[in-house]
Amino acid sequence: ERSPQQKMPPPTKSPFDFKDYRVIRLENGIVALLISAEHTRSSRVDGEKEKTNRLSESSRGESGEDSEETTDGTSEDGGATSEDGDHVTSLSEEDDDTDVPRNAASTGGHSVRRRKDQSIVAACAVCVGVGSFSDPNDVPGLAHLLEHMVFMGSEKYPGENSFDTFTAKHGGYDNACTGCEKTVFEFSIHQPYFREALDRFAQFFVSPQLLEGSLDREIEAVDNEFQDAFQSDKNRIEQLFGSCIANASHPASKFMWGNTESLKKTPKKKGINVGKHLRDFHLRSYSSHYMTVAVLSRDPLDTLEAWTRESFSSVPSRQPSLAASIPSVIPAFEDALFCRLYKIVPVKDLQEVHITWLLPSLMSQYRIKPMHYLGWLLGHEGKGSVLSLLKKRHLATTLVSGNGGESYEYNSSYSLFTCTITLTNKGLENVLECIEVVFQYLKILRDLGPQEWIYREIQVVEENEFNFKDEDDPVNCVSTLCESMQYFPEEDYLTGDDLMFQYDHQSIAAVQDLLTPERANIVLVSKAYASLWDRKEQWFGTKFSSEEIPSDWTTRWQNLPPNPDLHLPSPNMFIATDFTLKACSSPLQKYPVVIEECDHYKLWFRQDSVFLVPRAYVHLLFRTAVHLESARNAFMMDLFLHLMKTLVGEVAYAADVAQLHYSFSAEVQGMVLCVDGLNHKLPLLLETLITFVADFSSSEEQFQTTKDDVTRNLQNYLLRPKKYAKSLRLKILQHKYWSAADALSIVDDVTLKDLIEFVDTLRRQMYVEALVQGNMTPEEAKRLMIYLCSRLEFSPLPMSLYDQLQPRTVQLPANTHITVEAMSKDKQSPSTVIVDYFQVDPPCPSLLLPSSENVVVV
Numbered sequence: 044e045r046s047p048q049q050k051m052p053p054p055t056k057s058p059f060d061f062k063d064y065r066v067i068r069l070e071n072g073i074v075a076l077l078i079s080a081e082h083t084r085s086s087r088v089d090g091e092k093e094k095t096n097r098l099s100e101s102s103r104g105e106s107g108e109d110s111e112e113t114t115d116g117t118s119e120d121g122g123a124t125s126e127d128g129d130h131v132t133s134l135s136e137e138d139d140d141t142d143v144p145r146n147a148a149s150t151g152g153h154s155v156r157r158r159k160d161q162s163i164v165a166a167c168a169v170c171v172g173v174g175s176f177s178d179p180n181d182v183p184g185l186a187h188l189l190e191h192m193v194f195m196g197s198e199k200y201p202g203e204n205s206f207d208t209f210t211a212k213h214g215g216y217d218n219a220c221t222g223c224e225k226t227v228f229e230f231s232i233h234q235p236y237f238r239e240a241l242d243r244f245a246q247f248f249v250s251p252q253l254l255e256g257s258l259d260r261e262i263e264a265v266d267n268e269f270q271d272a273f274q275s276d277k278n279r280i281e282q283l284f285g286s287c288i289a290n291a292s293h294p295a296s297k298f299m300w301g302n303t304e305s306l307k308k309t310p311k312k313k314g315i316n317v318g319k320h321l322r323d324f325h326l327r328s329y330s331s332h333y334m335t336v337a338v339l340s341r342d343p344l345d346t347l348e349a350w351t352r353e354s355f356s357s358v359p360s361r362q363p364s365l366a367a368s369i370p371s372v373i374p375a376f377e378d379a380l381f382c383r384l385y386k387i388v389p390v391k392d393l394q395e396v397h398i399t400w401l402l403p404s405l406m407s408q409y410r411i412k413p414m415h416y417l418g419w420l421l422g423h424e425g426k427g428s429v430l431s432l433l434k435k436r437h438l439a440t441t442l443v444s445g446n447g448g449e450s451y452e453y454n455s456s457y458s459l460f461t462c463t464i465t466l467t468n469k470g471l472e473n474v475l476e477c478i479e480v481v482f483q484y485l486k487i488l489r490d491l492g493p494q495e496w497i498y499r500e501i502q503v504v505e506e507n508e509f510n511f512k513d514e515d516d517p518v519n520c521v522s523t524l525c526e527s528m529q530y531f532p533e534e535d536y537l538t539g540d541d542l543m544f545q546y547d548h549q550s551i552a553a554v555q556d557l558l559t560p561e562r563a564n565i566v567l568v569s570k571a572y573a574s575l576w577d578r579k580e581q582w583f584g585t586k587f588s589s590e591e592i593p594s595d596w597t598t599r600w601q602n603l604p605p606n607p608d609l610h611l612p613s614p615n616m617f618i619a620t621d622f623t624l625k626a627c628s629s630p631l632q633k634y635p636v637v638i639e640e641c642d643h644y645k646l647w648f649r650q651d652s653v654f655l656v657p658r659a660y661v662h663l664l665f666r667t668a669v670h671l672e673s674a675r676n677a678f679m680m681d682l683f684l685h686l687m688k689t690l691v692g693e694v695a696y697a698a699d700v701a702q703l704h705y706s707f708s709a710e711v712q713g714m715v716l717c718v719d720g721l722n723h724k725l726p727l728l729l730e731t732l733i734t735f736v737a738d739f740s741s742s743e744e745q746f747q748t749t750k751d752d753v754t755r756n757l758q759n760y761l762l763r764p765k766k767y768a769k770s771l772r773l774k775i776l777q778h779k780y781w782s783a784a785d786a787l788s789i790v791d792d793v794t795l796k797d798l799i800e801f802v803d804t805l806r807r808q809m810y811v812e813a814l815v816q817g818n819m820t821p822e823e824a825k826r827l828m829i830y831l832c833s834r835l836e837f838s839p840l841p842m843s844l845y846d847q848l849q850p851r852t853v854q855l856p857a858n859t860h861i862t863v864e865a866m867s868k869d870k871q872s873p874s875t876v877i878v879d880y881f882q883v884d885p886p887c888p889s890l891l892l893p894s895s896e897n898v899v900v901v
Contacts, residue, residue: 054536057510059656065344066533069352071360072332076524076536077347078339080164080517165215165237165340167244168229168521172333172529174222174450175299182310182320184265184301186328187221189321191261192253193228193329194219197246203257206230206243215240218518222450223299225526231518237340238350245354248334253325255318262306262317269302270873276389279585280397280566281451283387286580287589288380288564295375295456298582330361335528337521375457376401384565384593386572388586390871391759394466396474397566398481400558402458406530410544413554414460418445419501420488420611421462421481424696427610429484430464431693435608437744438470438477440689440752448540460558467748471569475596478565483606485558493551494611502543503618508702509541511622511656511721560600565592617701619723622657625650625820635814638821642839643832644811648824651817659722659817661729661827666810667713668844669801675789677781678753679801680709682793683739686749691735698728705732711779712848713809722818730830737834739802746795754790757783762869764876771863772880778851810840855882 051066054076063079175186194217196203210217215232228247232240272278282298289296298305310317336355338347381401405414422444424430433439444462446452452459462481464470470477515523524536531539538544576586627650635649651658670680684707688695695705703720705728716736718729741749760766760783770782811831815824855861867874 051533053533055534055538057512057537059510060537062339063344064537065348066536067348067351069331069356071356071358073334073336073355073358074528074533075336075338075351075355076528077344077351078337078520078524079344079347080339080341081343164517165234165240166229166231166517166521167241167336167338168227168518168525169244169248170335170525170529171226171228171248171329172224172335173328174224174226175297176223176294176454176456177324177328178294178297178299179320179324180297181313181315182317183298183305185306185317185320185324186226187299187301188261188265188306188317189324189329190219190221190226190228191264192257192321193247193251193325195254195257195261196252197243198250198252199246200243201252203254206240206247209236209243210240213240216518217244221299223294223454224450225529227522227526229518229522234341237342241338241350242354245358248329248331248355248358251325253318253322258318258321259307262301262303265301265306266303269300272300273583274390274869274872274874276391276393276568279390279580279583280387280568282583283385283580283585283587285451286582287578287587288376288385290374290377293373293375293456295451300582302582326361331355331358332360334358335525337525337528339517339521378562380589381564382562382592384567384590386567386569386575386588386590388570388573388576389568390869391762392570392755393568394468394471394571394755395463395566395568396466396477397461397463397564397568398478399459399461399564399566400562401564402460402554402557404455405458405554406453406455408547408550409531409535409539411547411550412543413547413551414446414458415543416493416498416501416551417460417488417555417558419700420497421445421484423612425612425693427608427612429462429480429609432480432606432608433464433470433477434689434692436469436476437467437748438473439464439466440748441465460554466569468751469748471571474567475599478596479599479603480606480609482560482600483603484609485555486603487605487609487611488555489558491611493546493548493555495546495548496614497611498543498546498551500615500618502546504615504700504702505541505543507619507721509538511658511702560597612697615697615701617698617703617724617728619657619701619721621723622721624655624657625818627652629821635816639825639828643809643837644813644828646824646828647812647814648821649816650819650821657722657818658720659725659815659819660719661717661725662814663716663831664710664712664812665714665716666812666840666845666848667805667808668848669805670709670713671711671779671848674781674785675793675797676801677709678786678789679793679798680714680805681786682750682753682798683802683805684709684714685753686741686746686798687735687739689745689749690739690741691732694731694735695728698724698731703728711850714805719817725819726823726827729827730834733831733834736806737836739799741795741798743795746798750790750793754787757787757790761787762872764867764869764872764874767865767868768876768878771865772878775861775863776853776855776880778853806835806837808840809835809837810845 051068051074053064053066056062056064061082063081065077065079066074067077068074173186175184178185194206196205200206202208206217210230210232213233213236215230215236217228217230219226219228228244230240230244278300282300285296285298306317309315310320336351338351340347342350402414421429422442424442430439430442433442442462442464444460446458446460452461464477464481466474466477523540527536527539572588573586576588578587578589579585580587631652632649635647637645638648639646670676687707691705698705698720701721701724703718703725705716705718708715708717716732718725718732720728761770770784773780774782811828813824813828813831815827867876
């Protein structure tokens, strides 16, 4: 126990982190982390912007015409934008359920898309150490509802939505999320308005109104989030674990989302006063000693401390004994229900097997991180790995392993360790073989025991990532840290989630020994089981069946033979060891400049003089018009890029874990290859990728597997109403646009021979526009281009084709209103999507007077 108002040791930080930190404890027990961002890398950039703005203002003279602040030319997902503001990418994007919240345990009310404006440098987050595990049994989703209600005004600021209005008016936003054991509230705002916003925010925890008049509206808001999540297969599988597999006496069995049925209709039938339950829950749970606060601003630490004490010292402290707790003697899952085979009918066209093990809570072992070590090995994609072997047998396309840190799978009661494999058609038919390969690899790990050299390699990788990571968005920073403060001592607030501190052979072996076939839960996900289900999950209506794992399976698992194709990974050749900052060989430029140009390429270059970290970025645009000629060619470009990702997978995976990232994508102007990360081994990765492009080839089986995967992505893309609406809009607006529906109409006709001929044509004539930025020299950039040209041996693109490569948008007739209505491709989706697109005459964009309108309704 520390004395009230005591200042505690600051957290350990990266040598490249220029922010100042201070940890304080208030009289009421709240622990606060104060972060002063006066001297960050972003502040340097903003300083340069301020200089530029002053120059711009002086150059405008007395005209007083202020142009609206522009963005950096990127779309919401970080890609380049076309002229109508949309990211031009491959026909189908990876289908990852990101359009919907993960679950009530990781998201909640006020779900607003986070802004990427780095000028919002003031943010605050509060974590309350109570979540949905504490819901009363007769009102599921109450913690989630309370999270919504807290934002509905306070005694000092009684306006229901006054805080939303205040933050939005001043360039910020607010959000909140309810986890199993924690609830996080957050906001961001432009710097000058932070002091007032902080006081308004703190009053939600001092004296929230919790008005009966707001209750029905917020129940509807909770239900809307549930409806948004209703079609997510991730959420459905998780809730199935809760409703049908978890111990009914354990909080893991609860329905944590909440909806109108659980929060309104059922309580009304049973005579339950939800408002009273809500207020009682608040009094029992929202006490200052359960709260941690993180505050980030460009103000000095002393100022932040004074503001924090003034705003949060009045939060009431209640008796700890009133809080709900989980009895440690109650198991979360019983073997009789857990160690079974479940077959689930998904919403989307998925083919997956999930192998899950129940482990004790490992939160106290955060310095060792045994699950991270094991997930690293089982999820490895290099030679000798499970995925490498499954791909060679054409049984699987992806494998993800470990514990993602979501509160339902990682909490104070238990941990879940899961291996999820995306299956090919052949893999679904031979799913037992896929499962056996996983068990064979785990047996190798048990037989060999933990390997200290592998742990040390992971340790170095994680330390490099921590030391040289990009500055986080301010609101993401505070929301993550206030939750970390609930788990770690103050010196580990920043490092506790990220670093591997201590190799402990015995602790890792103890967890490793629990990953056995007889302790596994197996879930098969496929539409192939549509006629085999005999049960429905209560809340999401997920169709599934449950059975004992076949005895012939378990018999085979007891005597698995060794597999010579499986072995531990080799040392990673992409791990950086040289972090020297390059000396500037020429005057530094504010913007990239062309340092070399010829018939084959143009090379733009800018050496970093602001961030001063050993990172670099290479962007290569291979200009070509081949993929624009037809839907068939557009599909083959998509297929080629997916095959490239498969072919380079083993090599690129080693680079990825060493903080070297790459991406292939298709744009209107051609193919794009981006590489970024620590610069020491970046040229090695880029040269490796170029070599794969130059030597492209594929087997018939590999081609068919990838084609099936891309086809499935296209079908799932159209199932998402927002994506489908976007596709319909762009079909009207873009000069050349081949939609997912266009591609699906010609899929069956494309052969491997067609693809190889297409790639040959693609590589024959190109013009490469390259941008190299960061900790590299002009000489290094030029060497990369020389290597690229020598390996690809392409001819220059004729100038006559350049005009075809410019993104063009159809100009709608003036004063028209065009409406497109379409039925959703997902007949079960409750969502309606309305997209209003206004086209504005170019001369007066600031007036925002539409000359025409296009409405898409799905």
